[in-house]
Amino acid sequence: MAGLFGTQSSTTSNTLGDLKQDVELGSPPEDSITDLAFNPNPTDPKDFLAVSSWDKKVRVYEIMSNGQGQGKAQMEHDGPVFAVDFFKDGQKVISAGADKQAKVLDLATGQSVQVAQHDQPVRxxxxxxxxxxxxxxxxxxxxxxxYWDFRSAQPAGTVTCQERVYTMDVRDNLLVIGTADRYIDVINLKEPAKFYKTLQSPLKWQTRVVSCFTDSQGFAIGSIEGRCAIQYVEDKDSNLNFSFKCHRDQPQGNVTNVYAVNDISFHPQHGTFSTAGSDGTFHFWDKDAKHRLKGYPSVGGSITATTFNKTGNIFAYAISYDWSKGYQGNTSNYPTKVMLHPVLPDECKPRPSVKKR
Incomplete structure (x- = not known):
């Protein structure tokens, strides 16, 4: 069933999205952006966006009603920062990076503290x-x-994976880990010390991202070869698994340019999802209808990270160099910025299934 959605170039006018309303965040990081996270607390009327970067910093911005952002807090690591996430209450941020540690920043006090340690960089x-x-x-x-309980300096538990951890996501009790050599480990957090299931990615090439469904029944996988896989946790749902091509150019003769899928984000209300890649485009998809909702023109640089805010009316995406073309691709004028896309009501809504006569 690969290729079910077709390539994103075969567009009709109603599936082509608009970037005109997108707003650039001021005072962006000074090096490639690795991760984005919005505060998830539904009772907090404000939107805070945390941004991690190779410049060794985590920046937290308050997103104003006019779409502009202003700096709220900042935390420094001793090396590039690879990942960032918010606490459930939205009051603290946790980040991890090449300095082999994780740190927590308290937004109220501006104080940060180390909370985790590994023998190698924390991805x-x-x-x-x-x-x-x-x-x-x-x-x-x-x-x-x-696993870390913040009341202790020692880990609450350690699980050894088959290979280096490249990507990871949590939703409710579902933890999904993607490692080198295309292993995917699934853990039920009610039994955190063991793998509930281990599989090899259905995609043939290196895993870039795993992202859990909003209902935690499964997860999406993105790889370096411009493919995405939809995978359900339970074997009884395996007939719903499929993969499709995305982030690739139309074939030119015998050559098709394919691009890495760098990030996948699920819409918090609708359960639809985005893919974003090295080709500088992002797309919204409906996995249940097996349908592409919207595709967007190139934003002028690789998209390295994406996220929706808690209500799903803002889609944030980071444009920066992702090293997909090696050292020579990193030019001094390559853009490094965070963009905020206002999500229109129809952009991420699932499509009603249309029965053929």
Whole structure:
């Protein structure tokens, strides 16, 4: 079923999205952007956006009603920062990076503290709660994930993976880990010390991102070869699994340019999702209808990270160099910026299924 959605170039006018209303965030990072996270607290009327970067900093912006952002807080690491996430209450931010540690920033006090340590760079961090206790899980190139209860300096648990951890996501009790060699590990956080399931990615090439469905029944996988896979956790739903091509140019003779899928984000209300890639485009998809909702023109540089805010009316995307073309592709005039896309009502709504006569 690969190629079900077709390539994004075969567009009709109603599926082509508009970037005209997108707003650029002021005072962006000074080097490539690695991760984005919005505060998830539904009772907080404000939107705060955390941005991690190779410039060793985490920046937190308050997004104003006019779409402009202003700096709220900042935290420094001793190396490039690879991942960032908010606590559930939206009052604290946790980040991890090449300095082999994770740190927590308290937005109210501006103070930061180290909360985790690995033997190698920490590629991923996600906040979760276990029986109401605030926790974090970190994934590292030392081939382990570790759980952290912030009341202790020692990990609450360690699980050894098959390979270096490249990507990770948490939703409710579902933890999904993508490692080198295309392993995908699924953990039920009610039994955090063991793998619920291990599989190899249905995609043939290196995994770039895993992202959990909003209902935690499964996850999406994006790879370096311009493909995305939809994967359900339970075997009884395996007939719903499929993969499709995206982020690739129309074939020119025998050559098709394919691009890495760098990030996948699920809409918090509708359960539809975005893909974004090295080709500088993002797209909104409906996995249940197997339909592309909207595609957008190139934004002028690789999109390295994406996220929706808690209500789903803002889609943030980071434009910066992703090293997909190696050292020579990193020119001094390459853009580094965070853009805010106002999500129109019809852009991410699922399509009603149309029955053929």
């Amino acid at each position: 991923c961090v996600r906040y979760f709660e276990a029986n109401g206790t605030p926790m974090a899980v970190t994934g590292s190139w030392d081939k382990t994930i570790k």
